[in-house]
Amino acid sequence: GRGTASDAAGGGGDVKAHFVFIPIMFQGHLIPAVDTALLLATHGALATVVVTPSNTGRVRPAVDFARKSGLPVRLVELPLELAAEGLPDGADDVDRVPPDMWANYFRALARLRAPLERHLRAHGPFPTCVVADFCHPWARELAASLGHNVERFDAYGGVADDNELVVVPGLERKVEVSRAQAPGFFRGSPGFEKFADEVEQVLAEADGIVTNSFVEMEPEYVAGYAEARRMKVWTVGPVSLFHQRATTLASRGNTAAIDADECLRWLDGKEPSSVVYVSFGSIAHAEPKQVVELGLGLEASGHPFIWVVKNADQHGEDVTEFLRELEARVAGRGLLIRGWAPQVLILSHAAVGGFVTHSGWNPTVEAITTGLPVVTWPHFADQFLNAKFAVEVLGVGVDVGVMEPVMYRLDQKEIVVGREVVEEAVRSIMDGGDEWEERRRVRALAAKARVAVEEGGSSHGNLLDLIKNFEFKVAAGCGAIA
Ligand code: UDP
Numbered sequence: 001g002r003g004t005a006s007d008a009a010g011g012g013g014d015v016k017a018h019f020v021f022i023p024i025m026f027q028g029h030l031i032p033a034v035d036t037a038l039l040l041a042t043h044g045a046l047a048t049v050v051v052t053p054s055n056t057g058r059v060r061p062a063v064d065f066a067r068k069s070g071l072p073v074r075l076v077e078l079p080l081e082l083a084a085e086g087l088p089d090g091a092d093d094v095d096r097v098p099p100d101m102w103a104n105y106f107r108a109l110a111r112l113r114a115p116l117e118r119h120l121r122a123h124g125p126f127p128t129c130v131v132a133d134f135c136h137p138w139a140r141e142l143a144a145s146l147g148h149n150v151e152r153f154d155a156y157g158g159v160a161d162d163n164e165l166v167v168v169p170g171l172e173r174k175v176e177v178s179r180a181q182a183p184g185f186f187r188g189s190p191g192f193e194k195f196a197d198e199v200e201q202v203l204a205e206a207d208g209i210v211t212n213s214f215v216e217m218e219p220e221y222v223a224g225y226a227e228a229r230r231m232k233v234w235t236v237g238p239v240s241l242f243h244q245r246a247t248t249l250a251s252r253g254n255t256a257a258i259d260a261d262e263c264l265r266w267l268d269g270k271e272p273s274s275v276v277y278v279s280f281g282s283i284a285h286a287e288p289k290q291v292v293e294l295g296l297g298l299e300a301s302g303h304p305f306i307w308v309v310k311n312a313d314q315h316g317e318d319v320t321e322f323l324r325e326l327e328a329r330v331a332g333r334g335l336l337i338r339g340w341a342p343q344v345l346i347l348s349h350a351a352v353g354g355f356v357t358h359s360g361w362n363p364t365v366e367a368i369t370t371g372l373p374v375v376t377w378p379h380f381a382d383q384f385l386n387a388k389f390a391v392e393v394l395g396v397g398v399d400v401g402v403m404e405p406v407m408y409r410l411d412q413k414e415i416v417v418g419r420e421v422v423e424e425a426v427r428s429i430m431d432g433g434d435e436w437e438e439r440r441r442v443r444a445l446a447a448k449a450r451v452a453v454e455e456g457g458s459s460h461g462n463l464l465d466l467i468k469n470f471e472f473k474v475a476a477g478c479g480a481i482a
Contacts, residue, residue, distance in 0.1 A: 017045040041071040054093035144201035181384035208232035214452035238369040250342035257339030273353030279308035280358040284379040297422025312338035354429040359387040371446035396442040
């Protein structure tokens with residue numbers, strides 16, 4: 001099993017450090033690597049040292065001695081595939097590598113990756129750090145592939161059902177997700193295995209993360225993320241607050257399918273906080289059946305609404321006809337935008353009072369920035385986590401109740417949220433008035449968001465810090481990438 005790592009998954013306890021040393025097998029590298037491993041072990045960290053058979057004798061006595069005195073240190077002996085690289089028997093000993101075969105020797109070392117990874121996965125605890133000699137460039141991929149948090153904590157270990165809820169490890173607040181809801185970016189998508197590894201690798205090796213958030217909204221998660229990744233997190237948001245004028249706000253993204261002034265005039269005619277805005281973002285799309293149910297639910301809610309219907313012309317004649325009829329029935333009360341909406345311009349208008357969102361990260365932050373409670377309706381990717389964050393952690397909305405992703409899955413089930421559910425969800429964020437706890441919370445966050453981007457605020461400070469960091473590096477002649 002995975003010992004300590006799986007223990008942590010259950011209760012949020014600490015994961016003990018487990019260092020895997022991969023020295024190059026020259027004695028000048030091997031000996032100090034073992035010494036360093038032993039030093040770490042004296043402080044309670046588990047240390048594993050990888051050796052090839054001809055070298056075991058050179059380090060085994062020191063390791064055995066340390067183990068007898070109770071230090072948590074182990075040797076893993078793995079043979080090199082010498083013949084595959086044309087090397088003679090025994091040439092895992094550098095003293096016996098033929099002088100013209102050094103390139104072959106290094107290629108043989110690179111073949112250690114797969115058996116080593118198999119060994120480490122089979123024998124717990126799961127490694128938390130790979131200390132590889134710089135002559136083992138292949139170790140980078142190994143470390144990346146061992147580096148996923150979900151694996152490190154083994155959160156989904158032993159969970160056969162993709163829809164079973166599992167407690168997210170390492171968080172103070174109990175949040176539950178299923179593998180289907182949060183598989184990790186690109187995980188579980190056939191054909192994306194290598195790509196998912198590479199994405200993780202880049203994340204693991206970055207100098208830091210620049211993110212559209214502000215620390216006052218989620219202090220424990222910003223700190224937790226920085227700690228888990230051991231890197232700087234620059235929260236510089238809400239970034240949409242860069243735009244201080246309607247014209248530039250309306251220019252974000254595609255050309256809007258509605259004239260901004262017309263849109264504002266429509267909103268000007270409505271009571272404060274009376275309009276619900278409905279959009280599923282730039283990627284997610286609804287099935288024809290869902291479009292109909294959503295429309296009927298909005299109509300039944302009795303509230304004024306702006307509904308952004310993506311690909312309105314691609315749902316077939318019936319839906320086109322349905323939308324036309326609906327528009328006529330709700331004339332003056334419901335505004336359909338067929339295509340791109342000037343979203344933040346709309347959300348910023350005082351007449352808007354709620355947001356039905358697919359829970360992309362940006363709309364989540366935009367709702368908070370504009371002080372709007374949300375109905376969360378996640379579709380895929382990080383959206384289930386964002387929805388839980390909004391509803392369970394921040395307490396700024398209600399969830400529509402979709403439990404499984406509706407896009408990018410091969411075993412696509414038909415998931416349609418019925419009109420009554422839509423109606424009820426809309427009512428629950430719109431009927432509570434100014435005193436509704438969720439509305440008060442989101443308005444308080446909106447005020448904090450504004451402070452964060454002002455001079456002296458946290459996001460403002462992070463922007464300056466970000467610039468300073470990279471000015472220094474350029475000045476030192478390292479270049480931004482170093
Ligand atoms: N957006 C917009 N008009 C639209 C749809 C989206 O202005 O009709 C903007 C929205 O304000 C947000 C971004 O596009 O800033 C979409 O971000 P999100 O995180 O939702 O990503 P998606 O799921 O759309 O990729």
